[in-house]
Every structure is written in C-alpha cells, then in structure tokens.
Amino acid sequence: MATSTRHVHVMGGPNSAFARLFPDKYRQQQEIIRKQRSKSI
Numbered sequence: 001m002a003t004s005t006r007h008v009h010v011m012g013g014p015n016s017a018f019a020r021l022f023p024d025k026y027r028q029q030q031e032i033i034r035k036q037r038s039k040s041i
Contacts, residue, residue: 003030
C-alpha cells in the first residue's frame with residue numbers, strides 16, 4: 001500500500017504526509033512543477 005500511495009502524496013499538497021516528512025523535497029517538487037507549467041504555457 002505504501003508504495004502505491006507514495007506517488008499521490010508527492011502531489012498531495014502542503015498538508016500531505018510527504019510535505020510533512022520531506023519539506024525540502026516537497027519544495028523542490030513544487031519548483032519543478034511550476035517550471036513545467038510555465039514552459040507548457
């Protein structure tokens with residue numbers, strides 16, 4: 001279960017378990033997502 005839900009936690013938002021356990025990695029993910037969105041637009 002943990003492995004299948006891990007991907008969901010990455011995009012789970014600031015209140016997700018991923019954000020609480022790995023704030024630095026979460027911040028990097030948000031920056032990457034922002035860059036990808038700005039490129040696509």
